[in-house]
Amino acid sequence: MHDISEYPSIEADVIVVGAGFAGITAARELKLAGKSVALLEARDRLGGRSYSKPIGDGKVAELGCEFYGQPGTISHRAAQSLGIETAKVYDTGYRLIDDDGKISPWKGMAPKVSAATLLDFGQAALRIERMRREVPQDAPWEAPHAKQWDSETMWSWTRRNVRTRGGRNLMRLMIEAGMAAAPADVSLLHVLNYSNGTGGFRAMTQITGGTLENRFVGGSQNLAMKMAEPVLADTYLNAEVRTIKHSGDRVRISGPGFEAAGRFVVVAVPVPLAGRIEYDPPLPEHRDHVSQRLTMGAAIKYLALYDEPFWRAEGFTGHVISHASPVRATVDSCPPDGTPGVLTGFVTGPAARQVAKLPVGERRALVLRELERFFGPKAAKPYDLLEQNWMAEPYTRGCYHAYAPPGLYTTYGTFLKQPVGRIHWAGAESVPHEYGSMSGAIYSGRRVATEIVGRETGEEPATPLRPSTTALSVEEPAR
Numbered sequence: 001m002h003d004i005s006e007y008p009s010i011e012a013d014v015i016v017v018g019a020g021f022a023g024i025t026a027a028r029e030l031k032l033a034g035k036s037v038a039l040l041e042a043r044d045r046l047g048g049r050s051y052s053k054p055i056g057d058g059k060v061a062e063l064g065c066e067f068y069g070q071p072g073t074i075s076h077r078a079a080q081s082l083g084i085e086t087a088k089v090y091d092t093g094y095r096l097i098d099d100d101g102k103i104s105p106w107k108g109m110a111p112k113v114s115a116a117t118l119l120d121f122g123q124a125a126l127r128i129e130r131m132r133r134e135v136p137q138d139a140p141w142e143a144p145h146a147k148q149w150d151s152e153t154m155w156s157w158t159r160r161n162v163r164t165r166g167g168r169n170l171m172r173l174m175i176e177a178g179m180a181a182a183p184a185d186v187s188l189l190h191v192l193n194y195s196n197g198t199g200g201f202r203a204m205t206q207i208t209g210g211t212l213e214n215r216f217v218g219g220s221q222n223l224a225m226k227m228a229e230p231v232l233a234d235t236y237l238n239a240e241v242r243t244i245k246h247s248g249d250r251v252r253i254s255g256p257g258f259e260a261a262g263r264f265v266v267v268a269v270p271v272p273l274a275g276r277i278e279y280d281p282p283l284p285e286h287r288d289h290v291s292q293r294l295t296m297g298a299a300i301k302y303l304a305l306y307d308e309p310f311w312r313a314e315g316f317t318g319h320v321i322s323h324a325s326p327v328r329a330t331v332d333s334c335p336p337d338g339t340p341g342v343l344t345g346f347v348t349g350p351a352a353r354q355v356a357k358l359p360v361g362e363r364r365a366l367v368l369r370e371l372e373r374f375f376g377p378k379a380a381k382p383y384d385l386l387e388q389n390w391m392a393e394p395y396t397r398g399c400y401h402a403y404a405p406p407g408l409y410t411t412y413g414t415f416l417k418q419p420v421g422r423i424h425w426a427g428a429e430s431v432p433h434e435y436g437s438m439s440g441a442i443y444s445g446r447r448v449a450t451e452i453v454g455r456e457t458g459e460e461p462a463t464p465l466r467p468s469t470t471a472l473s474v475e476e477p478a479r
């Protein structure tokens with residue numbers, strides 16, 4: 001890896017902007033396909049939204065992405081092919097639900113809420129499961145009822161289809177904790193498509209059988225770093241791209257103190273940030289509107305570190321869900337050997353926007369008060385409390401991913417990935433497939449490499465490069 005300050009002028013077949021999972025995969029696949037690449041990263045580290053912090057003894061705590069659901073998902077297969085071990089998230093004992101301040105333990109499939117709430121929510125969740133099955137993952141805008149479902153928000157649908165206050169609260173919680181967005185902001189079609197990528201609507205916030213079931217030993221950033229090994233010599237850090245000139249058969253990219261030129265550029269940054277780069281000539285209006293309308297979610301991730309996971313000894317999984325607390329969910333994020341105790345707290349959606357306005361001391365005190373309310377006095381005294389506010393990160397500006405408001409998918413969906421001249425788009429937000437996840441980002445990197453190789457050879461293959469052309473075993477996902 002190089003610091004861009006020592007390389008004012010770079011030349012390569014393909015310039016890749018952004019070294020998260022998408023950019024790393026694109027650069028790696030292109031290089032393995034025989035292209036010269038330059039991977040330009042604004043930060044002084046690789047991984048983007050995967051960010052693991054050392055906590056001693058070779059262990060890490062995850063400040064960014066952390067979990068994958070079922071074995072066989074794209075990120076899991078990538079890890080397997082690189083020899084990275086995985087571990088189950090601790091899920092033994094009682095979970096907790098905080099219902100308007102009343103904290104109740106629960107086990108099994110259904111949280112402890114009133115029978116009326118459970119029935120109401122259960123019926124609505126079932127309808128969503130049925131609807132999502134009609135949504136094709138690679139082209140949600142082609143669903144039979146796409147226009148109808150993209151014409152309203154998740155909240156307007158909820159108000160019509162969920163009658164009890166408790167049921168509506170659970171629906172709100174699903175979107176706020178699962179997608180870091182307010183249900184009133186998100187298109188129903190987007191929720192259906194997103195839940196296809198997570199293996200189901202209810203899976204969005206579940207550990208066993210859900211998206212929170214597994215983790216990568218050593219952290220997700222380690223996976224990104226290992227994936228980047230073939231392109232480390234082609235990687236430039238502290239390289240914030242500000243302008244992209246694209247005309248004829250060349251692209252010229254520049255940022256503070258450097259220029260890079262090539263035949264193609266891959267923009268692999270979150271879509272709203274891609275819209276802040278200056279393009280010459282300007283992007284067509286449809287592409288510009290995609291970046292104007294996709295909005296980053298809101299989340300602050302807290303990691304409370306304790307000598308031991310005391311909640312386990314007391315019979316709790318460490319998993320809490322709450323529609324009322326600013327801490328919408330907690331999960332046991334201890335390293336595989338169980339020490340130190342690490343409790344992750346997610347402050348998400350509208351709550352994150354409010355909490356972010358508080359001075360840092362007040363934010364921390366608030367989170368500790370909530371952890372104490374869930375788990376008792378021991379929870380109020382971690383030996384460290386790490387905070388990662390992704391909204392404040394200039395090269396991310398929110399998380400977990402960007403969400404689509406009503407109308408975006410059916411008006412502009414196809415433009416999420418459609419190249420503009422020699423500019424190709426990658427990133428977790430550029431694919432509806434496993435949208436917004438590590439897997440989606442990796443998938444997009446492979447897709448974009450295939451596009452470019454196809455253009456160079458005169459073929460335009462419809463499917464990503466076969467795994468046999470690469471060292472990274474990531475097969476095309478099932479449709």
Ligand SMILES: Cc1cc2nc3c(=O)[nH]c(=O)nc-3n(C[C@H](O)[C@H](O)[C@H](O)COP(=O)(O)OP(=O)(O)OC[C@H]3O[C@@H](n4cnc5c(N)ncnc54)[C@H](O)[C@@H]3O)c2cc1C
Binds near residue numbers: 046242270299390436
């Ligand atoms: C708190 C949190 C929890 C999450 N949990 C999960 C999870 O459990 N499971 C899961 O699958 N996903 C999760 N996600 C989502 C997942 O992290 C992302 O979908 C995925 O990592 C995105 O990869 P990417 O390469 O598309 O984008 P990014 O990781 O955002 O990479 C983009 C890169 O571009 C760089 N960049 C930005 N602007 C410029 C510029 N102008 N010039 C040069 N470089 C630039 C950035 O620094 C960054 O490195 C989570 C995300 C967060 C933040």
